[in-house]
Amino acid sequence: MKEFNIKRHYSSKHPTLYSPAGQIRKDKFQNLIANLKKLQHKQRTQLDNVGKASFIVSSKLANSLKPFAEGEFVNECMLKVCSVLYPEKKNEFEKISLSRRTVVRRIVMMANDIKTTLTDRMAGFESFSIELDESTDLSDTDQLTIFIRGVDKEFTVTGELLALQPLKGSTIREAIFNKVEKSKAFVDEISAEYDDISYYCEVRCLSKGKMLKRFYGFRNEIADFMQINNKPLPELSDPKWICDLAFPVDITGYLKD
Structure with a gap:
């Protein structure tokens, strides 16, 4: 048809x-x-x-x-x-x-996703600190764990494991210092305002001046944070106290220079 x-x-x-x-x-x-x-x-x-x-x-x-x-x-x-x-x-x-x-591919993908998420959050940190801890793995190798904790403009606190580095050699203090210095590269990648980390150390006495300067710079944010947590600091709203605080900040800055 x-x-x-x-x-x-x-x-x-x-x-x-x-x-x-x-x-x-x-x-x-x-x-x-x-x-x-x-x-x-x-x-x-x-x-x-x-x-x-x-x-x-x-x-x-x-x-x-x-x-x-x-x-x-x-x-x-x-x-x-x-x-x-x-x-x-x-x-x-x-x-x-x-x-x-x-399984290996899935774990690598999840690790990369966590790193990307952490990098994005760290880029918005107003302030951050690190915490060091030492542990031993199954092969009896000392491991240095580096944790980071920071807070953004919304006062959202984020804490995460930043790095896990093996400690080799007998000079543990030198090894820890070198591992922490390597972790600065990760901070540099996110273009953080502060590209170094403050230490409380007797040798690095100039770090006290840095901490004073940073505290003075974040005085308004610290006051708001304490107010939100029902622990107000009346000194941070007192103009006379702020002027007295500015004096050691300037003096330590001049001494450093």
Whole structure:
């Protein structure tokens, strides 16, 4: 049967039902598009859930200090349990990838995301400080843990592990100083207002002047912060006390220069 004959038949006998520009054709077309979008959304949601499950297990392995290769064992256990409790959903569990390489890749992605988030928050710090601690890993190697804590303009406090550095050699003080100096590079990356860290140390007596100057510069923010925490400092609103404070700030600055 030729195409022309079929087209003539429908055009002459059924012009309202099979018109190329009819409403029925438009409705059918819109229905097909809606079904396609619904199917694509469902598939995308399933893929997102599969990826999320892989990230959750990888994070649990990392936090528990488990070998990355145990992800395959965990996946095998999940499939065994699923085949007993939910056999109809076993295909969905089989899509979860927990191979050693996948677990490593997931952990690296999470670490990079944490670093990016921390860098963005540090860029908004009005003031920050670091905390040092020493611990020993499973191989009896001394590790220096460097924590950072800062506060932004909204007085939101953020604390996070900044670095973990091994301590080698017998001169522990020198090793700690060198590791802290290396951490300054991370502060330089975010273009912080203060590119160095103040220390309370008898040798570095000039740090007292720096701390006075910074306290004077943040006196209004400190007063607001203490007021919010119901611990007001009336001295910070006393003009005479502020003038008395400005004197040692200037003197220590001149002595330093």
